[in-house]
Amino acid sequence: MIISIKKTFKGGIHPQEYKILTEHKSFEIIPSPNEITIPLSQHSGKESIPVVKKNDRVKIGTLIAKENGFISSPIHSSIAGTVSSISKTFLQTGFQKTSIVIKKDTSNETEFLQPLDYDTVSSQEIIQRVREAGIVGLGGAAFPTYVKLSPPSDKKIDYIILNACECEPYLTRDYRLILERTEEVIKGLLLIMKATNVQKGVIGIEDNKPKAIKKLKEILIDYPQIQLIVLKTKYPQGAEKMLIKAVLGREVPPGKLPLDVGVIVQNVGTAIAIYDAVIKGVPSIYAYITVSGKGIKEPKNLIVPIGTSLKNLIDFCGGLTEDARRIVIGGPMMGFAQFDLSVPVTKATSGILILTEEEVKEYPETNCLRCGICVSVCPLKLTPTKLARLIQKKRFEEAAKLNVSLCMECGTCAYSCPAYIPLVQWLRLGKQWALANKI
């Protein structure tokens, strides 16, 4: 069934999309680099424990680190070669963390998992496979997927939502995956439904992707258990809470999870990773990413072995332009600016953006005009102007009482502020205080 009354959530913004830079470009496979750096913490939760040591030989797909506790994830090598070191390196967050560095040899040997049969695979087998393949949520938070697929037995789940919004500007990974691997995306969703024993699936997609919608419509005729819901394009609709509100009208209360309202949300990239792991036996060792922005000579959509450095990617895309000013991992609204090109691509990397002077132009900050735009755009209905003012004056307790800790840092307020006040940045400070003081 296809529903296209343009549903959405309240608030939000319409940033310029810039998707035109890469939306027509098919995925290219980047040749695997001579050396890769695979961080042990690529997911939310505890850092994985290495199971290889220096000078060990590994193949493509060899387990190199095992999970550490319930919320953690195993990690596999994305090239064949020799472990050259296990040491601290810079990650996208700006911190130094332990990584396994592997030097490539010429063998290209693989060590994948046993492929499973789509028709006969059981719920338990899917969850087990998702766990051992090291799959994490590829929408950005990198939460271990098998945990999400194993809700406590007292939570009744009635919907799986496939998040195809890709509401961040520039990014076209999920869009290209839908166009190029439509059937597999849908089968990935069906595997998730099977794993969780949920009968109803929904694909939530924004109306700025007509080609992908058309393609999905054609194939979904054969899958009556999946609804396609076309949403009005708006940022941050890809945020779980916003998507659930837009698609089903359900509101996830503060401090609660989607499963508390009977929903599990999975991203298109994750669905493909699940399909590949179950049906092809490939663990989570490739990242599908968009390299874009006006600061890169040839924007591309790429399939990249995890651990590949930014420098390799930039070289493969023709290098930087003269006016490149900022390098960002992730989307432009929530991504991290980078200062070191040795930083590697991880499982959940969705994009690399090279932005120019023109794209990141800022004006000087002025007094708050009390225009209220930040209040009307905040998807979580917070009051950014008031919170920022309290936090500037170090009145953290009052900010905490006004729920600053609920802020998901989508950046909608700072984007919209005509006075160029770094609102979300102030709110982050307030959140940190609230977290440290457990309020």
Next chain:
Amino acid sequence: MNERVNLKEFEYRSSPHLHSKFSTTKVMWLVNLSLLPCLISGVIFFGPYQLIIVLTAIVFSILTEFLIQKFTNQKITITDGSAFLTGLLLALTLPPNFSLTATALGSIFAIGIGKQVFGGLGYNIFNPALAGRAFLQAAFPVEITTWTKPAYSIDAISSATPLAAFKYDKVLTELKPLIVGNIGGCIGETSSIAILIGGIFLILIGIVNYRIPLAMIVGIFLFGGIFNFIDASKYPPPIFHLFSGGFMLGAFFMATDYVTSPVTSKGMWIYGLGISLIIIIIRLFGGVPEGVMYSILFMNAFVPLINRYTIPKPFGLKE
């Protein structure tokens, strides 16, 4: 292996890395631009001399801002368009052919007392243009109620404003001139259609929130309607209230002033409805025919309180 990018050329900032096309300066100049139809209507109906009044108000507003910022060692912000806007708005609420000296004094008061005393843009409690207007109303009570007969007037006898005509003579002006603007009144207030062009433009491009004008219009129909229903011979129909006096300019350009209006959606409704209620009370029972200015200034004073009590419940919490 360390591939540090050149610190001088690259910037490291936390997200978001994009920004909307609006800045304080751009917003202010776009509001100024959207007042152009009002200004044109003023010139058409009351003659080119009104341009000199407008120019005087703008020059003295900017000059006052410049001097105060200069002598208090603040950053000079006269190019941000906000002092220009105060001058322009003040002039548009003055009677045609108003004294230039008084205009200059009003502008100095508007910026000096209405805005800079409180700390400048963003900190003032009262709409600066209306504060200047209120000062002139008190200082020049005769001049500010001396009206000029408009060009293309259908009413050959009187230059009185429709509100005064109704209050003192129970003469109800027809709708068409009220909308077009060939009636007695302030320079930029008579032509509802000119105000609507600018106002709707601002709503469409996302600068003005529709809630305040809408709340005021709903309020004027509600409260005006109640009295009109009680006694239609004594109280005019709400549509008359809507298109007469300073209501339209007030609803789209004065009450919507960012700094002096609420930031919350619910607050905007309370504020807009409150303004209309006071307008109706002043117009129907007050000693003067018009009450838009006082109503907005009065509600301005409540804005901090309204903001405090209308903070929305976060997403997911039931009201």
